[in-house]
Amino acid sequence: MKYVDEFRDPAKAQTLINGIQALVAQIDICRSRPLQIMEVCGGHTHTIFRYGIQTMLPEQIELIHGPGCPVCVLPMGRVDDCVAIAEAPGVIFTTFGDAMRVPGSRKSLMQAKAEGADVRMVYSPLDALSLARANPGRQVVFFGLGFETTMPSTALTVLQAEREGIRNFSLFCNHITIVPTIKAILDSPELTLDGFLGPGHVSMVIGTRPYEFIARHYHRPLVVTGFEPLDILQSIWMVLRQIKDGRCEIENQYTRVVPERGNAAGLEAVARVFELREFFEWRGLGSIDHSGVRIREAYSHYDAERKFDVPALRIADPKSCQCGEVLKGVIKPWQCKVFGSACKPETPLGALMVSSEGACAAYYQYGDLADRTRVTTNPG
Amino acid sequence: MSQSDTIDETRRPRRLGTVSVETVTLAHGGGGKAMRDLIDDVFVSVFDNPRLAPLEDQARVDFNDLLLHGDRLAFTTDSYVIDPLEFPGGDIGKLAVCGTTNDLAVGGAKPLYLSCGVIIEEGLSIETLRRVARSMAMTAVEAGVQIVTGDTKVVPRGACDKLFVTTSGIGVIREGLEVGAHCARPGDAILINGFIGDHGAAVVDARGDLSLSTPITSDCAALNGLIEVLIAAVPSVRFMRDATRGGIASVLNEIAEASGVGIEVYEKEIPIRAEVRGFCEILGLDPLYLANEGKIVCVVPADVQTTALAALRSHPLGRQSALVGVVQNGPKGRVIMQTTFGGRRIVDMLIGQQLPRIC
Numbered sequence: 001m002k003y004v005d006e007f008r009d010p011a012k013a014q015t016l017i018n019g020i021q022a023l024v025a026q027i028d029i030c031r032s033r034p035l036q037i038m039e040v041c042g043g044h045t046h047t048i049f050r051y052g053i054q055t056m057l058p059e060q061i062e063l064i065h066g067p068g069c070p071v072c073v074l075p076m077g078r079v080d081d082c083v084a085i086a087e088a089p090g091v092i093f094t095t096f097g098d099a100m101r102v103p104g105s106r107k108s109l110m111q112a113k114a115e116g117a118d119v120r121m122v123y124s125p126l127d128a129l130s131l132a133r134a135n136p137g138r139q140v141v142f143f144g145l146g147f148e149t150t151m152p153s154t155a156l157t158v159l160q161a162e163r164e165g166i167r168n169f170s171l172f173c174n175h176i177t178i179v180p181t182i183k184a185i186l187d188s189p190e191l192t193l194d195g196f197l198g199p200g201h202v203s204m205v206i207g208t209r210p211y212e213f214i215a216r217h218y219h220r221p222l223v224v225t226g227f228e229p230l231d232i233l234q235s236i237w238m239v240l241r242q243i244k245d246g247r248c249e250i251e252n253q254y255t256r257v258v259p260e261r262g263n264a265a266g267l268e269a270v271a272r273v274f275e276l277r278e279f280f281e282w283r284g285l286g287s288i289d290h291s292g293v294r295i296r297e298a299y300s301h302y303d304a305e306r307k308f309d310v311p312a313l314r315i316a317d318p319k320s321c322q323c324g325e326v327l328k329g330v331i332k333p334w335q336c337k338v339f340g341s342a343c344k345p346e347t348p349l350g351a352l353m354v355s356s357e358g359a360c361a362a363y364y365q366y367g368d369l370a371d372r373t374r375v376t377t378n379p380g
Numbered sequence: 381m382s383q384s385d386t387i388d389e390t391r392r393p394r395r396l397g398t399v400s401v402e403t404v405t406l407a408h409g410g411g412g413k414a415m416r417d418l419i420d421d422v423f424v425s426v427f428d429n430p431r432l433a434p435l436e437d438q439a440r441v442d443f444n445d446l447l448l449h450g451d452r453l454a455f456t457t458d459s460y461v462i463d464p465l466e467f468p469g470g471d472i473g474k475l476a477v478c479g480t481t482n483d484l485a486v487g488g489a490k491p492l493y494l495s496c497g498v499i500i501e502e503g504l505s506i507e508t509l510r511r512v513a514r515s516m517a518m519t520a521v522e523a524g525v526q527i528v529t530g531d532t533k534v535v536p537r538g539a540c541d542k543l544f545v546t547t548s549g550i551g552v553i554r555e556g557l558e559v560g561a562h563c564a565r566p567g568d569a570i571l572i573n574g575f576i577g578d579h580g581a582a583v584v585d586a587r588g589d590l591s592l593s594t595p596i597t598s599d600c601a602a603l604n605g606l607i608e609v610l611i612a613a614v615p616s617v618r619f620m621r622d623a624t625r626g627g628i629a630s631v632l633n634e635i636a637e638a639s640g641v642g643i644e645v646y647e648k649e650i651p652i653r654a655e656v657r658g659f660c661e662i663l664g665l666d667p668l669y670l671a672n673e674g675k676i677v678c679v680v681p682a683d684v685q686t687t688a689l690a691a692l693r694s695h696p697l698g699r700q701s702a703l704v705g706v707v708q709n710g711p712k713g714r715v716i717m718q719t720t721f722g723g724r725r726i727v728d729m730l731i732g733q734q735l736p737r738i739c
Contacts, residue, residue: 008720017722052721055724
């Protein structure tokens with residue numbers, strides 16, 4: 001298949017693996033401990049597992065699966081708010097598919113749907129706006145979710161609704177921002193990460209410059225990475241090359257999509273519609289300053305949080321959950337006390353088991369052969 | 381002399397009732413003339429076979445007729461609910477006949493007789509029902525099975541979604557044949573009879589949410605003919621299963637678990653159409669978990685794998701058959717895939733349903 005197979009060529013993969021092995025042999029740290037590279041984005045985690053990339057890498061490289069799955073990090077209290085809105089009379093609640101399963105403190109959207117709420121899966125916020133047009137007597141709410149990747153499309157939908165004067169549409173805004181999140185991880189005292197693969201789709205919107213502080217202040221290399229398996233291998237190779245050369249820079253592997261300055265039109269729409277919240281609550285990571293956005297006053301009539309009566313309660317993560325430690329790379333998913341027992345994809349306790357992009361769900365579903373073998377030979 | 385001949389001789393042909401309205405109403409489920417007319421007009425007229433014609437509460441089958449085909453009875457049932465009722469490559473009627481026929485055939489049985497129970501939501505157009513019934517009749521003829529008994533219920537609007545169909549089937553298993561998920565042995569070959577995921581992709585596409593212009597057609601087909609060819613060529617076949625809901629990933633996991641073996645599959649050998657691959661790329665779905673309605677996964681001993689593959693490919697429903705994997709000693713209960721890219725990963729059972737990913 002054109003534009004797909006080129007990025008999955010096994011011969012090119014082998015060339016990159018050879019290059020990675022050669023670099024590993026030249027990096028001193030690798031002799032004492034594995035190098036830890038975090039892919040921040042859930043899309044990368046998905047690719048890594050789907051193509052078995054960890055099994056191709058030398059064992060001196062350990063991939064740490066970061067917090068970049070917006071579905072996973074949604075706290076229970078916000079899901080409860082979703083359910084409350086979806087169950088309000090006359091509401092059509094629209095959402096991306098994988099958010100249906102996220103558990104709230106009482107139920108998920110999928111359970112609410114089974115009990116009679118009108119919850120519909122859409123592929124774009126514009127689908128939700130079409131539903132609003134077609135159902136003028138109903139309130140249509142879109143569950144806005146995601147990092148900067150999905151923010152422009154939500155913002156443009158709000159602007160479109162405003163232009164058309166559609167008043168039965170609103171947005172339950174849970175958009176989050178990438179930079180404060182990476183910063184929170186970098187500020188963690190247990191941090192052992194050696195480098196980052198940056199989320200390519202976020203950079204398609206924000207560009208590469210917002211990451212400069214990672215190289216400057218935290219002295220870690222970051223390579224903005226695409227989502228095909230060759231993208232991932234090439235980016236790992238680029239991170240290793242920086243480590244070998246003693247460099248810490250923000251490099252762009254995903255040049256076919258990511259411009260240095262991002263997408264000006266998208267950023268402008270985002271700035272018009274959204275403003276930073278003082279803080280936002282994350283499942284697994286707790287509250288992070290300025291890590292979420294809300295709808296500006298000028299568009300408050302599209303804000304579902306104001307339009308509907310939501311409980312807005314803060315629900316603590318289950319105590320047994322060790323998502324935070326997994327997210328920071330302190331422990332591996334299978335080292336968590338409840339992995340695969342109390343916490344499984346069908347009954348997730350923690351953030352990372354929720355979506356197929358979450359690190360724990362990916363381990364559970366696709367397995368990591370290398371690590372599972374290590375578990376068998378060295379329990380504990 | 382078989383039962384059917386007796387029936388023909390002793391009963392005068394009854395004049396079939398007809399329906400003149402355009403939609404099904406609760407009256408058609410009332411047990412009176414309206415119901416009888418609906419059954420006559422829509423079903424009996426097209427199913428047309430001597431075992432059904434008397435409309436007794438049961439079809440009667442002579443043991444001697446069954447014994448001609450083997451020594452054990454196979455009996456199965458399946459319910460069919462699908463939205464939309466009609467999709468490229470099939471409809472709920474074709475699905476109901478093929479599905480139950482296949483469930484019998486994969487057990488090594490010759491499928492013979494089917495029942496047809498329908499639950500109709502009031503308001504369904506009679507024309508739609510007619511099309512579904514005609515499709516069932518045509519599919520049954522092609523598959524060489526007879527629909528010999530049935531039931532019709534009409535429920536109020538909202539109590540079901542347009543039309544639900546249940547078909548049960550009986551078939552006869554030929555002597556000496558023993559197939560099952562527990563029969564796989566290390567070294568065995570795993571075959572599949574063609575492109576995976578067509579049905580799942582066709583149905584999602586037909587729902588129209590995505591407005592794709594891709595013409596993906598369901599693979600819905602009765603596989604008893606193909607299976608007969610395979611069994612004739614390779615009587616030592618160990619296992620066959622139609623890979624419906626849950627896709628080939630679920631079938632492979634069932635084999636690994638039931639036989640206490642490991643399974644290694646090669647991604648690059650798995651036949652998949654470019655348009656289905658593209659469809660999965662866009663939605664973030666994994667084709668290994670997409671439903672099929674005309675695909676079987678077969679396990680055969682290694683020494684006959686070439687014969688088996690040639691037999692499958694000799695049939696029109698098996699032209700793209702491929703050897704996609706091998707059974708191994710371990711890890712027990714695990715399915716491992718060698719990816720085209722060069723890595724290895726575990727292919728687990730699907731949990732719940734596949735949902736499109738956010739980005």
